[in-house]
Amino acid sequence: MTTDVAMGRHATAGWLDDRARDCADRPAVEILGAPSLSWAELREAVIRLADVLRGRGLRPGDRVSMRMRRSTDSVIGLLAIWRRGGVPLLLDDGSPPDWIARRERAAGVRWVFSADSGGLRRADARTLGNSAHHGAPQDDRSSLSHILCTSGTQAEPLAIGTSCQQLDEQMLAYVERFAPDPGDRIALFSGLAHDPVIRDLGAALLSGATIVVPPEDVFSVPRRAGRFLGERRISLLHCTPGTLSLADPLRLADTWRDLRLVLCGGSALPAGLAAAVLPAPAVELVNVYGVSEVPQIASAHVVTEADIAGPPERSVSIGRGFGTRALELLKNVDTPDGQLEVVILTPSVGRELGDRAGEASTSLSPSTSTGPVRFRTGDLAVRSEDGSVRIVGRRDDVLDVNGDRVSRAEVRDAAVGIDGVHEAKLVVGVDGATELLAVLSPDANVAEIRRHLGRLLPPAAVPRRIVEVDRRTIDRNRKKAIPHDRT
Template sequence: MLLIRFEEAGALPKAITDSGVRVVEAGRLLGALDVLDAPTPAPSAPGAEHPAYIMFTSGSTGPLPRGVRSGPAPLAHFLAWYVPAFGLGPDSRFALLAGLGHDPLLRDVFTPLWAGGELHVPDTELIANPLSLLHWLAERRITVLHLTPPLARLLAIAAGETGMRLPDVRLICYGGDVLRQGDVAALAAVAPSARHVNFYGATETPQAMAFHIVEPGAADLGADATRSVPVGRGIADVQILVLNGSGQLAGVGEAGEIVIRTPYLAEGYVNASGENSPGSGGFHHDPMPGVRRYATGDRGRYLPDGTVEILGRTDAQVKIRGFRVDPAEIDAVCRRLPGVNDAVTVARQHAEGDIRLTTYVVTADGQALAPGQLRADLAARLPEYMTPSEVMEISSMPLTPNGKIDTRALPEPAPDREPGRQASGGDLEEIVRAIWQTVLEVEDIAPDDNFFDLGGTSRLMAQVQVSLRERLGRDITLVSLFTHASTGALARHLQQAAAPAPAASTAPRARRRDHAAARAQRLGRRGDRA
């Protein structure tokens, strides 16, 4: 016998409880019967303390990037400051120019959502083609630009050669690399109505934590064109500290490490054992509860007005077109190539702030390796921005008295080719060669010489692109120029290729997609107001 008791009936008589009859509570029984039909409990809403995403950075030593875990609070804090500080709103039109695997993507996507503006997304091919990108920005009447300084230089070069302007741009924010006065001055001529702001941050911060507004007339293409623009002061609830070797605040003009102090840092590295531990990187505790510090690894100094200026890196890392690169990672990959005994990569600064990587290799005994082939092997294993411009073979590594590699004793890079080879015929190839000679400042160029083996960079390739357009009257993509990186290969490609559409035209598919996205955002705003 089974007796079901309902709570409302009260206590059972003693005679029943002493009889040995099995008693089951009704609530418990009904709960067991209903469990299959019970709705799944709604998950709790994520809070600011919950992890929201993981972004990866190549700014650490070792062969692999490190994952940085962050909650939504830093991004929300940045947006709450950024949008009202610069008057962004429904009339703001943004362009998505950040890479999909780079943390500025969050800023580029969520700023227009926060402000109620429009986000326009160009095709990938447009971003690789400064001329076409300029036309697209003008056509879409973009008002807010987020640029790395290298991309800003490419746009300024293309605009300078074509005379194009971006009159609708009202705000240009730079980040990801050292910004120079000449960069701002050149782009100010392209976008005469724009304010220029230098942002400073890192994946670990994870959005911009410092800013500096370049006042009108401050940027000068004269003697100060190569001088860096300060990163300024911290945004709301952020301090930008410069600490000397003793961990104390540096004096005005004294060099030290830049440390960011705020409650709004990323949580830390994935699989790190805790702050101040060997795996914590630059994250550190702060005496004030709720506040933490991140040591950036950048060297800087206070200027007399209290703003901060970057002087370089405290370690061997360098910035290549906005990406942090550790030359030791390139060396590790190079040493794994067949026939290579040792390798060291050196970063050298060239004209107009370009940084070029040169890898020196020592081959195994009896091995004869072509530097051009070694560079091709590295290009197949490394991202484009980490691929060295030159590869040089040396007999042995020069050492200092302390037994370390003496990079100052390494020979200056030279193109890997036989001097005096005669150029092949062909009017088109002669045009290409003449442009290369002007841009690279190299006279002896053979048909199979690689542009990058001759000292070329992405910025110089953009100049080639502009010059070819002027001479040939056709728009040639940077992708094509990178793919056909010798005068002979490029001339053959140009002969075979059909004349492309004018640079001003953009893909109808991209136009339809962006117009649909903009219309959806406008409808969403109307729904909010209804």
């Protein structure tokens, strides 16, 4: 058996080797109802699969559609692709086929990997045309680590590549600040098509902590996610406000006795939701901020009692920066009074790929050749008295929902195309969950409307709740809406 490491291109191979040596018999991956894998066993499984991938023709630098599920096989698959030198495009395998195909096309993938359907296969040329990338890695440190797609739900996706150097630097900054250790248990709760899932794995690889894989339906039953955190003794959690809301901290936070650190990001964190988490016995709640174009964490803020003293719908501060990154606020002529656009000062941004490459460069403000890059995020904020930054909205018609950019217009258009829906508007409730305020016919079936939206929209764009409102209040502030019984 060969170890088949694309040496120097990706630090995760070395991190895995280190953990298999110094934490050999400690659990690396746990999943309910299946034997756990030790770090030594995980390394052996990754090496075996990397050999298979090489035999199938995967070359260093090849882009691979990584259709992720919450499973041990997906963990092994991602690490094996990295070990072989491949560049995974992170996707949620449960997303609609057209949503997946558009992102594969944008990233120019050559291969598709799905742990649940036989492993690696060549991408469909009829779907991807002539855009597939054929290896040819650059120098080791600037080679791509992985690819994410951003665009919202409506526009064609923009593929953003993170370099190995960017990932290595960010994960080392994470470890220095948050100090994960071999005794930690990390829940694999992060969105499977987003940067934080890399944080879940990277934190474990650098520390020897255990990755605890939840069941596929952990988010489908009320409070199941919250019970999972307590019963499986989770100590470290990366999640979105929506995921945290599903865990029902108001009822269950006092059962999270092992939980010491929660990093919450992907959309604005309401003060009311943060207040429900802080009673957990030993938790440090950190509100983190970032965008796909600037990998991992751009800013972080430890939530305090002062943050939750205001109205429950008020968003918590995102801080002033993180590591080598800092935040600035920019006044634009088209922003409301008192609101400023968030600008991230960063040593580098992700690499734009595919046919839309160059579009996000319009978000880059001029900077000196030796100074940081200034990336304009489109997020609107106000500055608190202590100098920290609090998100209050967007410059465009987009909502940040659990790390996804969701077009309000697309959701509205999909909803009003359904029989029984006359008008609709997507908003965010005080608990961070999305709500569709809708004017409905008397015979409309709310459950059927939501199922229909699930067939039309990617998961992040499907409203958590549908609230019937009076036609006269559809365009007013959320607090003035008149809810009816059907929700």
